[in-house]
Amino acid sequence: MPLAPHPDRLLPPEPSQRGIARRLYESVRDLPLISPHGHVDxxxxxxxxxxxxxxxxxxxxxxxxxxxxxxxxxxxxxxxxxxxxxxxxxxxxxxxxxxxxxxxxxxxxxxxxxxxxxxxxxxxxxxxxxxxxxxxxxxxxxxxxxxxxxxxxRALHDSFAIAALATTDDPADDLSHHRALAEDPSWSGRVVPTFRPDRYLDATGSGWTAALDDLAAASGIGTGDYDGLVQALEDRREHFRAHGATATDHSAPDARMAFLDIAEARRLFDAVRSGTATTEDARLLSQQLLGEMARMSSEDGMVMALHTGSRRNHHPDTMRRFGPDTGHDIPLQAEFTRALQPVLERFGTNPRFQTVLFTLDETVFSRELAPLAGFYPSVYLGAPWWFLDAPRAMHRFRDAVTETAGFYRSAGFIDDTRGFCSIPARHDTARRVDAAHLAGLVAEHVLSEDDAARVIHDLHDRQPRKAFRL
Amino acid sequence: MPLAPHPDRLLPPEPSQRGIARRLYESVRDLPLISPHGHVDxxxxxxxxxxxxxxxxxxxxxxxxxxxxxxxxxxxxxxxxxxxxxxxxxxxxxxxxxxxxxxxxxxxxxxxxxxxxxxxxxxxxxxxxxxxxxxxxxxxxxxxxxxxxxxxxRALHDSFAIAALATTDDPADDLSHHRALAEDPSWSGRVVPTFRPDRYLDATGSGWTAALDDLAAASGIGTGDYDGLVQALEDRREHFRAHGATATDHSAPDARMAFLDIAEARRLFDAVRSGTATTEDARLLSQQLLGEMARMSSEDGMVMALHTGSRRNHHPDTMRRFGPDTGHDIPLQAEFTRALQPVLERFGTNPRFQTVLFTLDETVFSRELAPLAGFYPSVYLGAPWWFLDAPRAMHRFRDAVTETAGFYRSAGFIDDTRGFCSIPARHDTARRVDAAHLAGLVAEHVLSEDDAARVIHDLHDRQPRKAFRL
Amino acid sequence: MPLAPHPDRLLPPEPSQRGIARRLYESVRDLPLISPHGHVDxxxxxxxxxxxxxxxxxxxxxxxxxxxxxxxxxxxxxxxxxxxxxxxxxxxxxxxxxxxxxxxxxxxxxxxxxxxxxxxxxxxxxxxxxxxxxxxxxxxxxxxxxxxxxxxxRALHDSFAIAALATTDDPADDLSHHRALAEDPSWSGRVVPTFRPDRYLDATGSGWTAALDDLAAASGIGTGDYDGLVQALEDRREHFRAHGATATDHSAPDARMAFLDIAEARRLFDAVRSGTATTEDARLLSQQLLGEMARMSSEDGMVMALHTGSRRNHHPDTMRRFGPDTGHDIPLQAEFTRALQPVLERFGTNPRFQTVLFTLDETVFSRELAPLAGFYPSVYLGAPWWFLDAPRAMHRFRDAVTETAGFYRSAGFIDDTRGFCSIPARHDTARRVDAAHLAGLVAEHVLSEDDAARVIHDLHDRQPRKAFRL
The missing domain is CATH 1.10.2020.10 (uronate isomerase, domain 2, chain A)
Structure with a gap:
């Protein structure tokens, strides 16, 4: 059996729409790739x-x-x-x-x-x-x-026409590979780090204390008290920005953030650190630290990407034997309206602050994310992510958000991949689906083909740059 | 660039369906408009x-x-x-x-x-x-x-062919404009008020005490105790009915209603009124007062329209500066099955009682609203509302509810608009989408074109009249 | 007006897709029916x-x-x-x-x-x-x-070409009709019982004590203590297996199961039995008994079908007068990720254990069920059930799960019917919808028509046999 992906794959079968979709797809097929979030090393x-x-x-x-x-x-x-x-x-x-x-x-x-x-x-x-x-x-x-x-x-990178690639990195990382690339005269690509501080913010896990030690070592700042931890995180953000980072990325159980007074935050830190805290204390401290990230973003302008809602490591035996990221992270119901009220009350109209919201629960697309992005200038709609990063789910996403928020509150596409060779395939899928989706709207006379051509170009160039400040 | 909305906009692009859709749309395009819920003054x-x-x-x-x-x-x-x-x-x-x-x-x-x-x-x-x-x-x-x-x-009203228009009014309103219209021999339209008592029922807010004073002034009935408040509300409902009102309208955080014994209701009222109540007490009193509205509807036959599930005024600074209804009411997850059990246990099969349910959370369409409307004769499915009052969302609504509840448990369309000139545009959109939706079913041989023509006529004439008793 | 269902009903109207859909439908139209769950007596x-x-x-x-x-x-x-x-x-x-x-x-x-x-x-x-x-x-x-x-x-059974039919039976049933059929030389069909122990597991209801007495009578094993109840249930499962049963079926409010230590389970049993338990105790005991069912399945290999999420008998007056199953069971929001973690931690990769998950809440299709079935070999995706057993809902189901879990983690179709004559109609509907759905994917070049033909055959033959071990 031959393997021969059809040139019109994912485009609408109905002839009048297919013609429009082909033209829209052709207009963006060869645009350089913007990859603002992924897991390439x-x-x-x-x-x-x-x-x-x-x-x-x-x-x-x-x-x-x-x-x-x-x-x-x-x-x-x-x-x-x-x-x-x-x-x-x-x-x-x-x-x-x-x-x-x-x-x-x-x-x-x-x-x-x-x-x-x-x-x-x-x-x-x-x-x-x-x-x-x-x-x-x-x-x-x-x-x-x-x-x-x-x-x-590197040859593949060039043939893929990657214009900008953001990696995902630990705050304790010295970013030596990023520096090596930047200093390499034979290299002309753009590869920027992303600040991913999960293990320093999650005070509920057993690894938190060791993480604080790593951070202290990397920053040269003691992390034995709340103020030290905050200062060390600020220091590492600055280090990342100096290496080109424009964004932070966060995986948390949900999007809640706390903004406690400093005395309460210190008390919680000390209680967790000394092992005398309740689970609820540790959760609250984690939310407080995520709130600190938002506060820092409102000051240093790093875009805060939120990837929440996964129940990690659902099958303990597989976790024990094969470690994390082995396929048993299972989504949970999401809630953003209440969870984000405190942070948006503080920073929602602050022009330095910007957040991109991702979800594993598509019910929030029309109910919460589009209304939030349709009011707050700081909120961008993240692309359909993990389990939803597929053609039909992408159509559902556009159907669910566009009527409320338009196309221009969307952050475009992210590939979020660990597979280097899948980068062009994933962007190509997204471009095909956007072409198909827009062709349907053109054929229904919701917008003109000229407008659709402008929109699809922006979705794959201007919007991800703008949303991630790339 | 010319502005020229296409005559076939929102109709399906596929030729066989477009022909059917055109015929269905033509058959209802010029039907007089029934607008049973909106915000025109x-x-x-x-x-x-x-x-x-x-x-x-x-x-x-x-x-x-x-x-x-x-x-x-x-x-x-x-x-x-x-x-x-x-x-x-x-x-x-x-x-x-x-x-x-x-x-x-x-x-x-x-x-x-x-x-x-x-x-x-x-x-x-x-x-x-x-x-x-x-x-x-x-x-x-x-x-x-x-x-x-x-x-x-008035000239626009006539050119729009509005057959019936319901406004949304405060119970303390004297309805003088409605009376003026009714008594004006040069006016032949039908404009009826709707009883919207939110601020008298919401005992959790700071404005409740002042609202009770307004109500006392309007009704001439003291609202210093629970029985007085109930009596004053009954009095104002009668006033509204005398001016042609057929419905009440309620915006509440959720659809829960309480049916406490009278002693407990009085105790809660006194506690809230005297400032000694907990937040939970105030919430329960609000639910009790919404329950009283249902009880009154079961007696006076006013249709109870429920618009629930919005987190109002999400951004306090915008609220403080520009007031409510400025775009930052954000939907919350909805729940109706448990919330409505107490009221439907009491009045669900009472022929005087009728309710129309609206939601901002489309997940309840197939899961809760269609099953409820598919059993209880008192329950009508409200049209897709706010954030969902758009073509693709309307298609999702019909897809989600029709297979369980058919077309005849639906309340047709409401425009819910503050923009007078948008009334015909919104009804036209709904008629196009219904024509498109039915054309798809006809083309799949789920129903005949004759049946579809009967259905679309009923959806834009008989159903809203019936659901709102207009 | 003639009644003449169209031969192409439910197939896509667009000509290129309709041709594909017709061929796919024809290829499975006359396949013998596998009915692994239903309510025929x-x-x-x-x-x-x-x-x-x-x-x-x-x-x-x-x-x-x-x-x-x-x-x-x-x-x-x-x-x-x-x-x-x-x-x-x-x-x-x-x-x-x-x-x-x-x-x-x-x-x-x-x-x-x-x-x-x-x-x-x-x-x-x-x-x-x-x-x-x-x-x-x-x-x-x-x-x-x-x-x-x-x-x-019997004549209809033969003309329907039913290859296997599972009934739903009370554990106390002596299965005499199943035995009679098995021993009847003039009968060549396959009718197997399904073990449905709801009333023995639901310790929250008033009928539980009487149910335990029935079970004791049927099994000859005293059910006055926890160990006796467990032993009696194991005994009846063996009885059912001896009559051909391959599956158990469970209607519970939700999918939570408990795995308490035996002393705690005995204590709960005694408390509920003696009327001294709290509601929460009774609920926990019910979850423990459902957990015992999972444990037994992991040992005897009976497939555990879970039908959860219905608020039964929503309208008490109709229940009182006309009994259960009269149309006022209303769905509730579902949650599986957390609820199933304890059972899947224990038996999720145990090759004897197998479960088929059904839901009334379609939001879990993409969010929870497909990810679970896309990792755990023991988890099969149940067909769209009750309120979702309809053409558009079936399309939504396939759209929601396939991109994550493929076609081969799906349990195919169940008719779940009380109407004997509706069996062929329901299977025919499912075959048409699957043909329509696959035709859309073929026309979009997502898979070839040959692959689609293999898939649709497997969905209506191999998958239900495999999922239910028939």
Whole structure:
């Protein structure tokens, strides 16, 4: 069976709409990519080491792929994941690839299938469908190809036409790879860090104390009291800004922030630090620290991206054996209207403050996010994220928010990917879906094709730059 | 750029469906308008004073418009809103209009854009797009036109073919404008008041005591105790019915009602009145008073329209400076199944009692509202309201409720508008969307075109009359 | 007016999609029916008694039909329901049928209308629309037809091509009708029981003590203490498995399960049994007993179907007079992520354990159910159920889950019906909708038509067999 993604894929089948959609898509297909949030490691581009094989590139590190195979009974170790208990041994890449190819049809209809088809065909030049029969041949072909110079990370980066790429980094990171890239005369790309302080803000977890020590080491500022922690965080934000960062990124259970008086904040810090606090105290301190991030954003102008609402590590045994980010983070119901009132009361109309809101719960699109973004100049609608970063979900997002907030309160697209080769596939999917969506509106005479062309260009260029201050 | 709304706008692009939709739309396009809920002031028609200029008509009083411009950084005062602190001065109408025209593209895709295009073109005869270049010319053209006799409120009322218009009124209102209209031999329209007692029922707010005094003054009945308040409310309902009212309208945080024994209700009243009550007491008293409204409806037959679920005045600074209804009421998650059980247990099958349920949270359409309306004869499905009063949201509403409740448990359309000229635009939008929706079902052979024609006629005539007893 | 359901009904109107959809539909139209969950009584097939008349067959026992007529003011007794208070007398079947026919247009657009049209036309050979004019003629025609041999239950069963039918049975049932069928040499169908222990697990209700006595009588095991109840339930599960059961089915307010230590469970049991428990104790004991069901499933391999989230008997007066299942069970907001964590922590990757999740709240499709089924091999996505078992809702279900979980974590279709003649109509509807849905994806080049043909076949054969271990 040939692998040949259709040139009109994801465009509307009805002829009058397809023509409009094609023209809109063509008008943005080759625009340089703006990637304001993702999980590519700057080291990848700084060192430019070749990828080794298709399993290590496309399967093992992609929790979208491994979780679905796991749901069909494939053990994690068979997908190359390392079991920290040593009970099971990770399969070799060729074995992992075979398993993946044998289960290829299970991905039919998923977002991953579309990205993988595009990665295999458009990026890696594959022209046959993965299957039990073709697995070995494909493994050999791809392993050889990945050693060629034009498949090295930097060459791919250039061929993808990435205009700006934001990584996601720990505040204690020295950002040496970002610096190396900036100082490398042979490198002309733009790779900026993003300040992701989750483990320093989450005072409910067992790792918090160790995190504070790491932060103290990185900043040279004692983090043994509340004021020290705040100062150390401010110091590291400045370090990140000096390396080009324009945004912070936050994963929290929900969007609540606290703005306690300083004495109460200090008391909570000391209680948690000394182990005498209740769970509720620790949660409140975490909300207070997230509130401090908002306050700092209102001063230093770093955009605050909020990714909330995931119940992390739902299956403790998988967490224990294979660690986090292995496919069992499950969404929770979201609430923003009440949760964000305190921060928006303070900073909602402050021109320095800017936040981009992401959700795993699509019920808030029309109910809460569009109304908030339709009033507060500081609030941008994040793109459909995780579990919703797929064609039908993207249509639902546009349907749900546009009638209230228009197109110009949207932050455009983020790829949020750990898979370097999926970057162009994901942006291409988003451009196709936006073209399809706008073509439907043009065909219904809601807006003109000229207006739609302006909108789709802005959605893939101006809006993400503006929302993330890139 | 010309402004020329397409005759087929909002109809399905696919040719076989478009033909059906056109025929269905034509069959109801010119039906007289039934407007059972809105915010037009009876004074407008009683005095018939000319509108002054397009900014005062279309921009400043429309919080759909001002909030979106505000979200793009335009200060409220620049839109003509009066700042009670005096910190900023309101712009003059011509300046407001310029600001609006310069930002015209930000409305692309919104419900407001569609209404505004129809108002400008179909009602006011504008044929060029608003823009920085055309703003002054349009301002002059429209200001002149609004002084012509056929653009006075009564002339527009007649040209809109409004068969029945319900206003929204304070129980203390003497309804003199309604009476003036009724007694005016030169006036043949039907304008009825709606009893909107929110401020008398909300015992949690600071304005409650003053409200009780107003009510006492209007009714001549002392409101210093629970029984007096109840009696005064009954008296004012009778006053409203005598002026043609058929419905009451309620904005509450949620749909919960209490049915306490009278001693407990009196105790709560006295506690709140004397300032010794807890917040929870005040909330319970508010729910008890809403329950009294239901009880009165079960006796006097006034339809109880429930508009719940908004977090009012989310941004305190804007509230303080520009007052309520300025675009920062943000929806909350809704719940009806549990909340309505007590009232429906009492009155759900009582033929005198009737309620129309509105929601800002579309998740309840399929989950709660359609099942409730699909069992209780007293429950009607309100039209998609505020933030959901837009084409795609209307389609989602019909998709969500019809398979459970059919078309005949729906209350048809309400325009809920503060903008007099938007009335025909909003009804036209609803008729187009219903035609499009039904055409899709006809094309899928779910119902015949004859049945669809009967349904769309009923949705825009019989159903709103029946649901609101008009 | 003729009654002639269109051969292309529910297929997409756009020509290129309709062609694909037709071919996909044709490929599964005549597949034998797998019905892993429903409410047909085994007695019906064991005794093979003729149906008496169309009202008793299609109206009175179908709460989808009676609730909608009730919502239009038709008293339950007029639909043939028996009022236990004796205040109203049930109408005779001919009267019931007349009432139904007069109100036929109120069903336009509902799921019931589609099923009823198919039952009347395809199963019962009716060719005129029900109406006041045709009611008597239809009543006579159908009453006569139902006496013919080919309209007896067994003959219909064969003509419906039912390959497997699961009934829903009380654990105290001796399953004599199932045994009779199994031992009948003239019967070649497959009818298996399903273990539905709700009344033994719900310790919050007044009927629990009597239920325990019934269970003791059926099992011969004392249920006066916790260990006895658990043992009796295990005994009855074994009895059911011996009669072919492969699944248990549970209606609970929500999906929470408790896994207390045995001493605490015994204490709760004794407290509830002796009437000294709090409501919260009784709720916790109910959750503990549901947890025991999961534990037993992880041992005996019976699939655990969870149907949660209904507020039963919302209108007490209707409950008192006409009993349960009369149309006033109203859905509640659902939550699965937190609720299922304890059971999935224990058994989520246990290959013996399997659960099929159903919901009345479609917001959990994309947010919780697809992510859970996209990781846990034990979790299957139940078909859109009750209030969502309709064409547009089925499309929303597929849109919401497929991009995350693919097609192969879905349990296919269940009819869940009390109406024997609606079985083929409901499966046909599901096959049409799946064909329409897949045709849309094929036309958008998301998958090939060959892949779609494989998927639709699996959805209506392999997936339900696998999910329910049939």
């Amino acid at each position: 700057a080291r990848l581009l700084a060192t430019d080491e070749a990828f080794t094989d298709p399993a290590s590139l496309l399967v093992t590190p992609d929790h979208y792929v491994t979780r679905l195979l796991h749901s069909h009974g494939v053990p994690m170790a068979d997908l190359g994941l390392r079991d920290s208990t040593g009970d099971t041994a990770p399969a070799q890449p060729r074995e992992v690839w075979r398993t993946f190819c044998e289960h290829w049809h299970l991905f039919l209809g998923t977002a991953s299938r579309g990205w993988l088809e595009a990665e295999l065909h458009d990026v890696l030049g594959v022209t046959v469908q993965p299957s039990a029969d073709t697995a070995d041949e494909l493994f050999d072909e791809l392993t050889a190809r990945l050693r060629e110079p034009e498949f090295r990370p | 009876a004074r407008l028609l009683a005095t018939d004073e000319a509108f002054t200029d397009p900014a005062s008509l279309l921009v400043t009083p429309d919080h759909y418009v001002t909030r979106l411009l505000h979200s793009h950084g335009v200060p409220m005062a620049d839109l003509g809103l009066r700042d009670s602190t005096g910190d900023t001065a309101p712009a003059q109408p011509r300046e407001v209009w310029r600001t609006f025209c310069e930002h015209w593209h930000l409305f692309l895709g919104t419900a407001s854009r569609g209404w505004l295009e129809a108002e400008l073109h179909d009602v006011l005869g504008v044929t060029v797009q608003p823009s920085a270049d055309t703003a002054d010319e349009l301002f002059d053209e429209l200001t002149a036109r609004l002084r012509e006799p056929e653009f006075r409120p | 085994a007695r019906l097939l064991a005794t093979d008694e003729a149906f008496t008349d169309p009202a008793s067959l299609l109206v009175t026992p179908d709460h989808y039909v009676t609730r909608l007529l009730h919502s239009h003011g038709v008293p339950m007794a007029d639909l043939g329901l028996r009022d236990s208070t004796g205040d109203t007398a049930p109408a005779q079947p001919r009267e019931v049928w007349r009432t139904f026919c007069e109100h036929w247009h109120l069903f336009l657009g509902t799921a019931s209308r589609g099923w009823l049209e198919a039952e009347l036309h395809d199963v019962l050979g009716v060719t005129v629309q029900p109406s006041a004019d045709t009611a008597d003629e239809l009543f006579d025609e159908l009453t006569a037809r139902l006496r013919e041999p080919e309209f007896r239950p």
